[in-house]
Amino acid sequence: MNPLIQAVQEGNIELVLELLERGDDVNVQEESGWTPLHNAVEEGNLDIVQLLLEKGADLHIKKKNGATPFIVAGIVGNVKLLELFLSKGANINEYDNHGFTAFMEAAFYGHVDALKFLYEKGAQVNLGRQTSEEQKKLGKGGTTALMDAAEQGHLDALKILLTTMGADVNVCDNKGRNALIYSFKNPQNKKVKEIICFLLDHGVDVNVRGEKGKTPLILSVEMEDVELVQIMLKRDGTDVNETDKDGNTALLVAVEKKHVDIAQLLCENGAHLDCGDLIGIAQRKYDRKMIKLLREYGASENFHSPCKVYEPNSQRWRDPLIHLSSIYRPMIGKLKIFIQEEYRIAETSEGGVYLGFYDGKEAAVKRFSEDSQRAQQEITCINHCRMNRNLVVFYGTESQKDCLYLCFALCERTLEEHLTGQREAPLQEKDFQNILKSLFKAVQELHRNNYTHQDLHPGNILIDSKNEVCLVDFDKSEQLDESRQKIKDDLKALGRLVLYVVQKRKNTFEEIKAQRDTKIINACKNKDIKDIVQNLLNPGEEFQNRLNDLLSHPFFWNCEIRYRFLRDVGNESDIKKPNFQSKILQELNQTTAYKHWQEKIDKDLMKKMNDFYGKGKYYRETVGDLLKFIRNLGEHFEEDPYKNLKSKIGEPSQYFQNLFPNLVIYVYNKLRNMNYTKHFPSANSF
Structure with missing residues (x-):
């Protein structure tokens, strides 16, 4: 061991001074990156820390894991050292290679005084662990101080974070887990029930998901803790029939674990008994009490799981569709859906679009809040224009728990993906003609039904499994007034889409959208295309019939x-x-x-x-x-x-x-x- 570091660890300030005055390197580092200053902080020796700083110790030097002396001070919870380092220029929100700040470390180790001090000095309470983009894609990072306190069982720190410091109880890490899920993670957490109750009292989301999609209720059943299961069931919003990623419900887990008391609690609170071969599982485990209980609540003696091999129509979404079809999910009317990342196919301004099955048909399902004005706009527009064969097919709606689900026929890819995707043969002029003709017809029919789309872009134009073009997303649509001037907005967007298509996405649509009309027109090298674009961008007084005219344009001959x-x-x-x-x-x-x-x-x-x-x-x-x-x-x-x-x-x-x-x-x-x-x-x- 380095003599200077050894003297620091032993707290021998005289020897430390002697070694420094003879010329020892004040910033010498061991193999793991520890310096004399790091060691002095860990030992909590304020005098030696001050001496090292006076002799030129680097305040910002990092260990191999990226931790600075300031972060180590957060680990040990030493307020005096934290104050000293801040006075010397430490950054209160600096973080190590794993994204830990001093504030997070204080929460992780339950140092309440250090937490209070750092909060008063401006530490970011809801900051999540910073990590690389590659790590984010793997779901790493995003953990907050509140999650650390919950996982480690530091109730006092948790209370202060929520009641005094304004910690967000529902903020999630990069895997979508909140503090409630973290409270289940540590088997050594002796205060798990107290922490869970405190989080529930402060409005934590009870249907958040942890590893393998497990809800807090399922995690409670896995812990075989009757009291904890009761706590979860008493909370408004707990869905007793939610499943994990494998389609297991809390009741199925209770039967697997032979826990009759928990199974009875779940049945009393409305657990569905069609979630699997419950009696068969209990019989294989020779669990007579469980069999009797399940029979009393009406479980089927002859449960048959689907044996038919399902082959999706969609090749793009084949694997997730097969998985979704194979697992149990509680039905929402005619809709089978699972709000999980692996089934998400697109983002929207108010939610997301997910894979689902509507009345047995493969569907793309848009999720809105039940009182969403945009959802109502979309429903009204699509119902008025249902005979338009170039619009995506609308199946119907379902609602549950303040959520509204709009169900549409499933398509394979966006226009952008279609233009740039790998294929056996490159797209030909006739392919571009067919795309634009279908698009013109779709918008023309909207206008004939007194609606305008108002949000035409490549992401709202889809290609189905038969390579047909489908126009989607009508949540910004508007009903036309007597002047019908809004038609011009759609025509201008179409003009830009024409250039986007024929250029084979040489420029992004956003780049084209930002250009002036004259530049768009001049960018058209083909005179047929140039004529179409001119007519769309400058439609003149006959703008209401412009699309009808253009559908007979020579470009399509x-x-x-x-x-x-x-x-x-x-x-x-x-x-x-x-x-x-x-x-x-x-x-x-x-x-x-x-x-x-x-x-x-x-x-x-x-x-x-x-x-x-x-x-x-x-x-x-x-x-x-x-x-x-x-x-x-x-x-x-x-x-x-x-x-x-x-x-x-x-x-x-x-x-x-x-x-x-x-x-x-x-x-x-x-x-x-x-x-x-x-x-x-x-x-x-x-």
């Missing part, structure tokens, strides 16, 4: 429909036999973008088409003549003179799409602005 459209326009009499005074030809020929279109056409094809009409060039370098060319080729392409060109240029529909990708949208807009729409295909045709 395939190559064959685009080709047919161009041929039909080229077949107009004023184009086929050019009438340069006609309005349609004047409008189409305004651009110079297609001035050299013939140079792009295959030379053999161009020659053959010109020769068909005699010597020299028959076609002019105008849009009108390009359309006439497309029409003429369509009329004759299957004839013998052109058959050898088919292998060269392929199908004309794809050929012209590749050569002139923006021609369709140009012609479409010209005709639309002229209100000349007879050649536009109907939405049903594609």
Whole structure:
């Protein structure tokens, strides 16, 4: 052992001074990181601590576990040392590698005076153990001073924390456990009942869960303490039929442990007897008293657990669904649900979304408080719009204990996950078309039913097991007034969603949402997409019908429909036999973008088409003549003179799409602005 550290441990201040004056290192550390100052604090020797500080001892030096001398002072509960270190610049909320502060250590060891002192000096009472993000994911950390006092049985410290210092009785650690669960953790805790009663008197949540999802009632039964079980059952809110993660209820545990008195207490307080093969368990344990008790309360003699192998429809949620289907859960009307992290599939502003079974069907269940205004908005909206096949299917509602459960058909993933997920084949243009078409239809139907969504973003657009798009989350929906101006909010959100989808989530939706309309429009490289986005962001006076128009937009046309459209326009009499005074030809020929279109056409094809009409060039370098060319080729392409060109240029529909990708949208807009729409295909045709 280092001579200086040994002198400190022995309390020999003269030798300590002598060693320091001869040049010994005042901050020397042992293998575990202990310094002379750490040791002096542990020994509670104020004089040596002051001497070491005067000789340059580092107040902030840490042991291997990250504990500073100030934290060690909290462990030993020495108020004078705590005061000294604070005067020298110690941070009252500093913590070691495990997240312990001096305040937590004082609570852990029951040092009431130290607790009071640190509280008066500004210690954070409800601070949880700080830990790394990786440890948080494992459920580590988050323990508070109140939990420490409860676990170690320090009733006096617990009382002061709750009554004087304002400790939050229901704050939870990173595994969701509160002080009540911690009071059960230590088998050596002799004051467990007193501590539990005190916590209950101060409103602690009685249905919180510990390891393996065990409730305080189940933990009380496992302790085989009749009095403790009585205490828990007398408290309002205790659910006698709650289960742990394996589906075991308090009654099932009591039967397993052959504790008849506890089983009787539970039966008297409404325990369900369909939670397992209770009589069978009692028979296997030769427990005649238990068998008699269970029969008196009506337990089934021939309990049959489900033997059918359940195979979920959902592949994404397969494992948790199988587990949920296999365990016992008390039903809430038609709903089977377990509010546990492993069954949570999404967060909401007021609760969460959990896996469940509604009337035997796989469900996504949104949980609200029973008086939630948002829940009522969602129910009203979804009931008005139930015939909308692009909205998520709504099964129904259930309520229990001030909670309202909204049950919907279960989907596989969000739009964001769909766009970025691993798959055998990458998404194609037709996939993006189908996503946007379904989304437009869903919002259009909402508007037709006098509702607006008001919260359109990728997290509220889901993909089901058949790859169908479903719009969800209507808790911010609003009923439209006479002006129907709120429709524009949905249209603007759709404009941003279009860019998000076609960019394959190149930018986050939040980034796109924050951009100005002009930047959104300029970010669209494809002219079809740019036209759609412009119409959504600037819908004009016809905004109420904008989605109906856009559902017939060329973006949703395939190559064959685009080709047919161009041929039909080229077949107009004023184009086929050019009438340069006609309005349609004047409008189409305004651009110079297609001035050299013939140079792009295959030379053999161009020659053959010109020769068909005699010597020299028959076609002019105008849009009108390009359309006439497309029409003429369509009329004759299957004839013998052109058959050898088919292998060269392929199908004309794809050929012209590749050569002139923006021609369709140009012609479409010209005709639309002229209100000349007879050649536009109907939405049903594609």
